[in-house]
Amino acid sequence: MTDELPTIHGNEIWRSDGFSARAYGxxxxxxxxxxxxxxYAERRNYDRGPNAHEDVSLLSPYIRRRLVLETDVIAAxxxxxxxxxxxxxxQEVVWRSYFKGWLELRPSVWDSYRAGLRADLEVLDAxxxxxxxxxxxxxxxxxxxxxxxWVTELKETGYLHNxxxxxxxxxxxxxxxxxxxxxxxxxxxxxxxxxxxxxxxxWRWVGGLHTRGKAYEAKAWNIAKFTGGRFSPxxxxxxxxxxxxxxxxxxxxxxxxPLVPAAQPLQxxxxxxxxxxxxxxxxxxxxxxxxxxxxxxxxxxRLRSPRQVSENVIAFEEAALEDAADAxxxxxxxxxxxxxxxxxxxxxxxxxxxxxTPFVPAGPLRDWIKEAEPxxxxxxxxxxxxxxxxxxxxxxxATAGFFKxxxxxxxxxxxxxGA
Numbered sequence: 566m567t568d569e570l571p572t573i574h575g576n577e578i579w580r581s582d583g584f585s586a587r588a589y590g591x592x593x594x595x596x597x598x599x600x601x602x603x604x605y606a607e608r609r610n611y612d613r614g615p616n617a618h619e620d621v622s623l624l625s626p627y628i629r630r631r632l633v634l635e636t637d638v639i640a641a642x643x644x645x646x647x648x649x650x651x652x653x654x655x656q657e658v659v660w661r662s663y664f665k666g667w668l669e670l671r672p673s674v675w676d677s678y679r680a681g682l683r684a685d686l687e688v689l690d691a692x693x694x695x696x697x698x699x700x701x702x703x704x705x706x707x708x709x710x711x712x713x714x715w716v717t718e719l720k721e722t723g724y725l726h727n728x729x730x731x732x733x734x735x736x737x738x739x740x741x742x743x744x745x746x747x748x749x750x751x752x753x754x755x756x757x758x759x760x761x762x763x764x765x766x767x768w769r770w771v772g773g774l775h776t777r778g779k780a781y782e783a784k785a786w787n788i789a790k791f792t793g794g795r796f797s798p799x800x801x802x803x804x805x806x807x808x809x810x811x812x813x814x815x816x817x818x819x820x821x822x823p824l825v826p827a828a829q830p831l832q833x834x835x836x837x838x839x840x841x842x843x844x845x846x847x848x849x850x851x852x853x854x855x856x857x858x859x860x861x862x863x864x865x866x867r868l869r870s871p872r873q874v875s876e877n878v879i880a881f882e883e884a885a886l887e888d889a890a891d892a893x894x895x896x897x898x899x900x901x902x903x904x905x906x907x908x909x910x911x912x913x914x915x916x917x918x919x920x921x922t923p924f925v926p927a928g929p930l931r932d933w934i935k936e937a938e939p940x941x942x943x944x945x946x947x948x949x950x951x952x953x954x955x956x957x958x959x960x961x962x963a964t965a966g967f968f969k970x971x972x973x974x975x976x977x978x979x980x981x982x983g984a
Contacts, residue, residue, distance in 0.1 A: 578623050578724055578757060579881055586881075586888040587845070590627030594638060597622040602646030606653040610791050612726035615718050621726060622654075625758035628661060630885045631844045631923075635662060636955055640982035648978055655974060661763055662956065663970045666963030668762040668927045670821045675927045678765050682746045686871060689747065702741055703751055711788055711796035712736050723757035723877040728791055734771040735783035739804035745772045755875045761928030773809025776966060777817060780809040821964050824957075827950040830855060830921040837917035839908070839948075840898060841865055841930060842882045844923030845889035850951050852893055859915035860895035862886040867903065868929035908937045912946050924950045955981055 579589060600620065608620035627633040635658050642651035642658075668675055689696050701707055705716030715733050719725050725733065730752070737748040749768040753759045766775055773780030785798045830836065838860035840847065866874050866882045890898040901907050912920055920941065925931045938948055958977060962970045 578626060578722065579884070585891070586627070586630075586884045587632045587892065590624065590633040593622065593624055593627065594633055594641060597624070598641055598645050601642040601654045602650040605651075609653065609657075610728050612729045612792050612795075614714075614792070614795060615722060618724075618726060623724070625661070626723075626881060628658070629758045629760050629763075630842045630882075631846050632885060632888065634846065634955075635659075636981045639978060643978060643982055648975065655978070656971065659959070659970060659974060659977070660967065661760075662959040663963050663967050664762040664766045665760075665926055665956070666960030666970070667766060669824060669960055670963060671819050672822065672927045673819045674769075675761055675765065678746060678749070679929075679932075682750055683871070685744045685746050688744075695743075698741065699743055699747060702737065702743060702748075707741065709736065709740075709798065709802055711792065711798060714796070719752070719755050720875070723755060723875060723881070725756070730767065731771060731781055732783040732788055734768050735781050735807075736803065738772050738810070739780070739782070739807040740802075745769075745810065750870050750872065754870045754872060755878065757878060757881050759869065759878070762926065773811065778809050778811070780807050782807050824960060827924055827952055828947060830949040830951060831919060832856070834919050835915070835917050836919050836921045837861065837912045837915045838893070838895065838898075839863060839901075839920050839922035840886055840890050840893070840895070841922060841925065842885050843925050843930060844953075845885045845892075847889055847893035847923065850923065855921060857895075857921075858917055859911070860890060860893070860898040861901040861911050862890055862898050863901045863903075863908075863930075865903070865930045865933065868933055903933070905936070906940065908934075909940050909944065909946070912941065913944065918946055920946060920948045922948070922950055924952045924956070 578593075579586070601622070605620065611620055613619065622638075624633055624638060628635060628638065638658055639655050642654050645651070646654075648655070689699060702712075703716065705713035705720075707713055712733060715725055715729050718729075734745070734748060734752075737743050738745050745768055749764055752768070753761075753764045756764065769775040771781040783803055785800045785803055789797045832854050833856055836855050836857045838847070838852070838855075838857050840860055840862045842865065864879070864882055864886065866879045869878075890896060899911075901911055908920065925934060934948060941948065955977075958980065959970060959973070962973050
């Protein structure tokens with residue numbers, strides 16, 4: 566890897582040209598720094614299309630994998646614009662942490678999504694009419710210009726502007742009347758920044774399941790205004806009156822579960838280091854304190870869905886894992902397979918008594934690890950995880966809507982961003 570920092574060409578989110586994933590994320594952050602203040606607040610809702618996303622940071626794929634830390638981005642924004650001046654930008658960074666905390670407090674919502682998706686896909690296989698409708702939508706052949714264009718952008722770039730994601734999900738659910746979980750799965754399979762919490766809960770929010778009874782309606786005038794006239798759908802192109810989804814959870818949201826601290830890695834215990842995309846800043850955890858016998862990289866993107874995951878997502882993950890292992894001092898770490906028993910075989914082969922890794926939140930990777938834990942335990946091997954102070958500070962407040970977390974932002978900034 567070269568130490569020379571790359572130059573950003575247009576709005577490229579990521580390029581595989583010899584630069585480390587973390588370095589490119591940091592360059593993106595510095596490039597957007599002057600726009601994290603008033604300009605962001607005024608222009609962030611405008612979707613200007615591929616290679617023209619000048620008013621949003623494009624940092625989400627890096628923050629999602631912690632190639633760039635939430636605390637570093639927030640500190641940079643406040644340093645340049647002050648807390649008041651960067652308020653909107655800081656709030657958007659915190660939203661991602663809020664969603665993660667919300668799902669940690671209600672992990673059964675993830676289980677319900679996965680079970681519901683499996684059921685939806687079975688219906689899709691059996692219902693040729695529905696299958697054709699989903700195929701048209703996923704191919705960008707609905708005849709609705711804005712929607713079809715967003716499909717192309719998502720599949721080609723792995724990115725959509727947040728406002729476009731909201732319109733897209735609303736159209737998918739209420740205009741095209743397609744199963745929301747299959748739409749969420751389509752996003753999750755293609756988004757470079759896709760994570761279980763933000764993706765699942767955003768789709769639930771649009772559909773009216775997250776904030777009960779309040780769904781998001783895509784409106785023709787709103788699309789025309791905030792795409793700068795690139796699209797001008799007619800009112801009749803979109804659903805008229807929308808009815809929020811509620812039939813799947815008639816009793817309302819499941820109760821909040823207490824956060825259970827993860828078992829922390831032990832020193833002086835032979836260890837296998839597990840490198841995943843959930844946290845690619847392994848060097849933050851002072852690895853020299855631990856008796857690490859070997860490290861393995863786990864490419865988990867294919868766990869996102871029973872269906873085909875985008876090669877863009879897989880390639881980005883590979884670059885992130887390589888960068889994480891290199892920065893941690895484990896260049897050339899072996900790749901771990903996804904088959905059952907792979908983690909046990911790697912741990913036994915290294916003579917490890919514990920598998921250590923940064924915390925894995927609710928999602929497909931945690932499901933995979935949970936399936937591996939019983940066989941590991943039979944051989945006296947435990948999975949132990951570091952937890953970041955930022956998460957432990959934000960997540961307990963994520964019990965309901967965003968407002969409770971929003972009120973904590975000044976205190977969080979004082980604690981973590983030096984303001």
